[in-house]
Amino acid sequence: MATFFTFPNPVNERAARTVAAGVVVLALLTLVTQSKVILVVLALGFLGRVLAGPRLSVLGWVAQRHIAPRLGLPKFVPGPPKRFAQGIGATLTLGAVVFAFFGNPAVAWALVGVLLVAASLEAFAGFCLGCWIFGHLQAWGLIPDDVCEACNNVTTRFGRAEDGERAPATSA
Template sequence: MVEVRTPFEFPAIVNEKAARVVAGLVVLVAALALLTGWLWLSAVLAVGFALRVASGPRFDPFGLLATTVIAPRLGEPVMVPGPPKRFAQAIGLVLTLVATGFLVAGLPAVTTALLAILLVFATLESALGFCAGCYAFGLLMRAGLVPEETCAACNDISLRQRQPAGV
């Protein structure tokens, strides 16, 4: 079954392998920014996060590269609920927007610190598969701050589906 989505809709389930690849690409760009002093790359990262929050990988270069080129070469997809991943992308968006704002305000040290934080959390997801945003999403669900219907698959593993690579 092919899932039909509107252009600006996040997928209900996502390939964990593709998400980890995207996190790895974020690590590379954040590290490049920190190592070279090209802190303006925080704006580039913010655009990518905004595109992913709005529509998943559909319009984002990192997401497209991850879902169509790299992740299919990593074997069978591992499907996970989409809402926690979207929440994590939203956290990345806020972090990079704030980092860019501080850069524009003439406070590059704050931008550097925020990019270092992003680097740590993106590395945790990419290398170890630990999504801090997903973990926070789960805590918010348990606290009742995120309604259960937002992510039924988060609570019931039987609702998670295996789909072919690239979906």
């Protein structure tokens, strides 16, 4: 059971960007319709991905199993920064749920707007804002080096399947 609640490491960046594209669609739908139901679905998806990677997320599972394999060979990146980014998404969406139901809905929609920008950067430009923040926190010593050894050593690179290399097996 303990292995069920793990996050993959390494992560296929193509799957991560596919998930981000799905988040963009859901966030846009949430903002356009101001639907609390879609907002809750979005928050539960982030919570599931933080807890167990794609295992508890329909969007994550579909991206990893069905969409990303059709986009080409995997491109591997470290998992811990991606999990951190999912945690930021969970925090934003859970905060938005609280504000939408119990506080100020305008704040909820603003939080979804921030999420929309971050997910768009990941989906369309390949820039993971959460990963960038993770890297800075690790550089400042706020995240221990052993959380992501590949992140703190710039000479360590995850192999790309298209280069004929295999990604190293690491643990989160």
